Amino acid sequence: MEKLSRQLADIGLSDENLRQKINAFFAEGNPLVLERSIGKAKVRFDLEIRLAENGDVELLGYELWKPRLVEIPEHFNYGTPTQPIEEQLKLIDFPLVLPQDFMSRRDENETFDQIGNVFQEFNHLEFFLLGEDDDVEFKKVNQMQNMLLVKYGAGNGMKDYLLKIDKNYWKKKFYETFPFPPTLHVGAVINRINDTGRLQHLSELTKGYPENKLIMNLNNLENLREEMANLGFKKELIEQMEEKMKANVADFKLYDSMEATRGRVDMTLFFKQSGQSDYYYLNKFEVCHEKGQAIPDGQKIMVLTQMEGADKGMNKNFVHIAEGIAFFNGQKDMLKEQKGISHLMVGKDANSAVKLATMEDGKVNYVQKEFGQTYRTSPINQTIYVEKGKGFSAEQAVNLIQGRAVYRDDMVSQAGQQYKAWIKLDFDVPKDRFNNFMINQYTDPAYGFDLSKVLDKFEIKELGDPAKREILEGSIRNGNRAMVTVEKNGEPVKLELEAVPRYSQINLYTKDGRPEKREQFLKQPDMKQEYAQSRNKAQEKNKKQGQGLGV
Numbered sequence: 001m002e003k004l005s006r007q008l009a010d011i012g013l014s015d016e017n018l019r020q021k022i023n024a025f026f027a028e029g030n031p032l033v034l035e036r037s038i039g040k041a042k043v044r045f046d047l048e049i050r051l052a053e054n055g056d057v058e059l060l061g062y063e064l065w066k067p068r069l070v071e072i073p074e075h076f077n078y079g080t081p082t083q084p085i086e087e088q089l090k091l092i093d094f095p096l097v098l099p100q101d102f103m104s105r106r107d108e109n110e111t112f113d114q115i116g117n118v119f120q121e122f123n124h125l126e127f128f129l130l131g132e133d134d135d136v137e138f139k140k141v142n143q144m145q146n147m148l149l150v151k152y153g154a155g156n157g158m159k160d161y162l163l164k165i166d167k168n169y170w171k172k173k174f175y176e177t178f179p180f181p182p183t184l185h186v187g188a189v190i191n192r193i194n195d196t197g198r199l200q201h202l203s204e205l206t207k208g209y210p211e212n213k214l215i216m217n218l219n220n221l222e223n224l225r226e227e228m229a230n231l232g233f234k235k236e237l238i239e240q241m242e243e244k245m246k247a248n249v250a251d252f253k254l255y256d257s258m259e260a261t262r263g264r265v266d267m268t269l270f271f272k273q274s275g276q277s278d279y280y281y282l283n284k285f286e287v288c289h290e291k292g293q294a295i296p297d298g299q300k301i302m303v304l305t306q307m308e309g310a311d312k313g314m315n316k317n318f319v320h321i322a323e324g325i326a327f328f329n330g331q332k333d334m335l336k337e338q339k340g341i342s343h344l345m346v347g348k349d350a351n352s353a354v355k356l357a358t359m360e361d362g363k364v365n366y367v368q369k370e371f372g373q374t375y376r377t378s379p380i381n382q383t384i385y386v387e388k389g390k391g392f393s394a395e396q397a398v399n400l401i402q403g404r405a406v407y408r409d410d411m412v413s414q415a416g417q418q419y420k421a422w423i424k425l426d427f428d429v430p431k432d433r434f435n436n437f438m439i440n441q442y443t444d445p446a447y448g449f450d451l452s453k454v455l456d457k458f459e460i461k462e463l464g465d466p467a468k469r470e471i472l473e474g475s476i477r478n479g480n481r482a483m484v485t486v487e488k489n490g491e492p493v494k495l496e497l498e499a500v501p502r503y504s505q506i507n508l509y510t511k512d513g514r515p516e517k518r519e520q521f522l523k524q525p526d527m528k529q530e531y532a533q534s535r536n537k538a539q540e541k542n543k544k545q546g547q548g549l550g551v
Contacts (some may be wrong), residue, residue: 003056004049008034012222013045013062022057025049031167038193041067042155044175045186051156059182061207064199065175066190070151085121088114089152098157100164115158131452146173149172164405178203184215187222213278220279221245227282233269241271245280255319261481261513263291265398266320285394287401288322288381293375295321299347303328308339315350322379328357336362382425383436390459392423399479400425404502407444407451420444422501442501449501458506458521461485461492481509486521 001019008014015021017546024030032047048060068160092114099105106113120143126539150173153159162170171177180189184206192198206215221242230239237254244252253268269285295301301324306313318324328344337341341360347353357375358366367375384397396406405424412418420440429438442449451473455463462468462484475482481496486508495516496509 001057004059007059007182008047011182011184011219012226013047022049033471036190038190041193043067044192053226061182062180062186064180065171066178066193066199067154067175067194068150068155068173070147085118086148086152087147088118088121092118092152094153094156094158096157098161100161101481102161179207180208181215183211183219185219187223187225188218191222197244217245223388224280224282227386230389230393230395231386231391237269237499241269244271246408248278256394257294257320258394259539260289260291260402262400262402263289264323265289265296265401267394267398268320268323282386282389284383284385285397286383288379288395289322289401290320290322290374291546292321292377292379293371295319295346302345302347302350302353303331303342304330304345304350305334306340310340321374322381325375328359331359332362335359363411380427383434393478395478395480402479403427404479405442405499406479407499411441422447422449422499426503440502447501447504449499449504454504454506457523458518458524459486460497460521484508488520510535 003023004022005014005018005539009019013034021030021032021034025032032049034045034047036043036045044065046063048062049057050060052058060218093111093319094115095111098115101184102109102112103116103119104117149158149162153162153293154174158172159174163174176199177191178197180203188202189199192202206212209452214287224241224245225238228241234256240254244254250273252271254271256267256269257264258267266288267285268288269280269282271360273280276381301318301321303316303324304313305316316327318327321402324344328342331340331342334340339361341358344357344359345353345355346504354368355366356371357364358408380401382397384392384403386392390410392406392408396408399406400423403425407420407422409420410418411421421444424440424442425437427437428442431437444450455473464471470483476499478499479498481498483494484497485491485492486495495513496511498509500507506518508518508521510516
């Protein structure tokens with residue numbers, strides 16, 4: 001059971017009812033089926049398993065069953081009056097389960113009787129009569145029978161009734177089927193779900209070759225897609241990753257930016273190919289809080305360098321300003337020793353670019369006035385390490401680098417114990433040897449900050465709606481400043497709310513970032529003293545709690 005669970009998890013086919021289905025498979029001979037909803041279609045994966053000598057249940061392969069779309073032509077009856085039968089089928093409320101003996105129980109159930117009448121009509125039209133292989137008329141009426149039963153039997157007990165009669169025959173009528181080996185990630189199949197030709201081609205390429213290079217590459221791609229999606233990276237970024245992998249770029253970076261409370265947060269994702277295989281890994285990404293001016297859309301940062309006596313110069317392009325500035329400043333010693341000049345520029349290309357700064361012989365002798373603050377202000381950055389898609393999400397990392405706290409329920413101690421905690425970067429102590437900020441942790445429930453209980457002390461409109469409350473708390477736990485509605489001077493106003501676990505409280509801000517006194521929004525005026533006392537206790541507890549852990 002455990003081996004099969006691991007195998008299915010590795011290929012994206014986990015199922016919470018797996019044990020129950022396995023028991024039914026061995027005890028009653030029921031097919032081992034996992035169903036998935038993909039868009040409007042409901043597909044099924046039939047698992048082929050075996051019981052090994054050591055008692056393990058092993059996956060030998062799986063088959064995709066994709067529902068066929070049946071559209072019966074308006075005059076497709078070859079002269080046979082099938083319209084009355086179809087009218088009867090339209091009126092039947094088919095049960096989800098149709099007993100194999102329903103025909104003998106027609107007198108006890110109206111629906112059974114309706115279905116029985118249809119079957120009698122089929123018999124009357126010789127839909128169930130055996131014909132010769134060259135009997136053209138039989139093939140025509142047999143085709144009509146199949147189309148009607150598939151059209152009205154899909155999604156109800158009729159389908160399962162017919163499958164039990166002859167699985168191999170009727171599955172071809174209700175479904176398009178594609179077999180795959182046990183090692184192929186189901187994501188590769190799902191991504192081709194709307195293209196029968198590509199599904200068939202993939203099935204032919206992989207069937208019988210569970211360890212081939214194609215499967216390894218497809219699984220790597222699907223795993224990275226899943227990891228990036230779990231971390232909250234945009235669809236466009238995932239598509240860029242796929243393009244780089246298909247081009248076989250050994251090591252590459254992807255870039256994105258998200259709006260911050262002040263300025264923006266630039267993100268750089270680092271992908272590396274294994275030295276022993278074609279396998280790619282996403283082990284880390286960097287967040288950089290940049291408060292200066294942004295690069296205009298469609299433009300890029302360029303560093304143009306010309307050494308004395310050289311025929312050609314060097315041109316380097318960058319997506320993020322911080323990377324361009326770092327490279328530009330890093331040329332100081334080289335330009336001093338070799339006599340050269342370098343320009344930091346921004347634009348669509350070198351010919352139309354605007355000069356931001358110039359360094360000559362190792363000295364910066366020009367900085368554009370409007371660019372001065374951006375150039376001289378060091379951005380705040382942090383490297384976020386991830387493992388198989390687990391770690392701080394993109395949203396959480398963006399909030400961490402802005403100095404806000406985020407909640408994690410999947411932290412793991414050095415002893416391997418999982419725990420929950422609020423996490424905040426410590427900007428008040430020196431960085432570690434990897435140039436990362438240390439972190440402060442406020443464990444839950446030991447530290448004593450309960451977000452739900454703190455929120456309950458305030459008159460916040462969204463808390464009255466369970467669905468809105470759930471969304472609100474989830475957003476706050478991810479470190480966001482969530483928008484809430486409170487009443488001030490008898491009028492509803494919108495404020496931004498963030499968690500401050502260090503002091504077991506929340507902070508409120510206006511839309512332009514000005515702090516509001518939280519006490520004025522307490523439910524009861526006499527709670528102010530109690531609230532102040534709890535805040536003082538939290539401050540004392542914070543002094544005693546150990547700080548400074550790596551992230």
